[in-house]
Amino acid sequence: MKKPTVEVAKSLLGSVLVHRTPEGETAGRIVETEAYLFDDPACHGFRGKTPRNAPMFGPPGHAYIYFIYGMYHCFNVVTAPAGIGEAVLIRALEPLRGIDLMQKRRPHAKAIHQLCNGPGKLVLAMGITPHLNGMSLTKSPLTIQKGENSRFTIVSCGRIGIKNGQELPLRFYIEGNAFVSKK
DNA sequence: AAACGGATGGGCT
DNA sequence: GCCCATCCGTTTG
Numbered sequence: 619m620k621k622p623t624v625e626v627a628k629s630l631l632g633s634v635l636v637h638r639t640p641e642g643e644t645a646g647r648i649v650e651t652e653a654y655l656f657d658d659p660a661c662h663g664f665r666g667k668t669p670r671n672a673p674m675f676g677p678p679g680h681a682y683i684y685f686i687y688g689m690y691h692c693f694n695v696v697t698a699p700a701g702i703g704e705a706v707l708i709r710a711l712e713p714l715r716g717i718d719l720m721q722k723r724r725p726h727a728k729a730i731h732q733l734c735n736g737p738g739k740l741v742l743a744m745g746i747t748p749h750l751n752g753m754s755l756t757k758s759p760l761t762i763q764k765g766e767n768s769r770f771t772i773v774s775c776g777r778i779g780i781k782n783g784q785e786l787p788l789r790f791y792i793e794g795n796a797f798v799s800k801k
Numbered sequence: 802a803a804a805c806g807g808a809t810g811g812g813c814t
Numbered sequence: 815g816c817c818c819a820t821c822c823g824t825t826t827g
Binding site for chain 3: 652654660661662684686687688689690692694707709726736737738739777778779780781
């Protein structure tokens with residue numbers, strides 16, 4: 619049995635995240651992801667299901683959004699079959715549409731490439747809020763669409779900002795892309 | 802260029 | 815009480 623979550627993390631690169639809100643539409647190309655696996659000490663689901671991580675144990679293709687460091691949220695795509703707590707964290711986007719709106723939501727960003735180059739940043743720029751937690755990514759205002767065919771090389775390395783499982787090569791990004799959070 | 806610390810609050814041992 | 819899948823401004827070398 620393979621690890622489909624790792625495959626999903628890679629295949630999400632190049633796809634487009636779209637959010638339609640009353641304020642307008644924003645969209646960005648996914649350029650950086652991280653996989654979190656059920657047998658992985660860094661994964662929120664590692665110690666079993668709790669009220670907070672419950673969406674991770676739900677059906678794939680849904681959102682898992684969690685609150686972190688007292689002020690930010692991170693957005694994940696649930697990947698594994700229901701009952702297995704795995705997900706892919708979206709870490710960076712290349713802004714495509716609604717850049718004006720993104721700039722309005724992120725007044726601190728001084729340049730386009732600072733808008734979505736981090737998990738907390740893209741959540742703010744895209745207007746993603748916790749009410750989307752647990753919702754389907756095909757039936758909610760937040761969706762993921764196929765990107766245009768483009769060739770790129772995927773780099774894999776250790777994940778960012780975690781203590782346990784740092785050495786596991788579960789972070790993936792598009793080689794040479796200027797919108798990645800960190801080299 | 803890198804290192805550091807403050808902001809800020811929910812979750813869980 | 816301590817830990818956090820972060821961000822940003824400031825300090826340091």
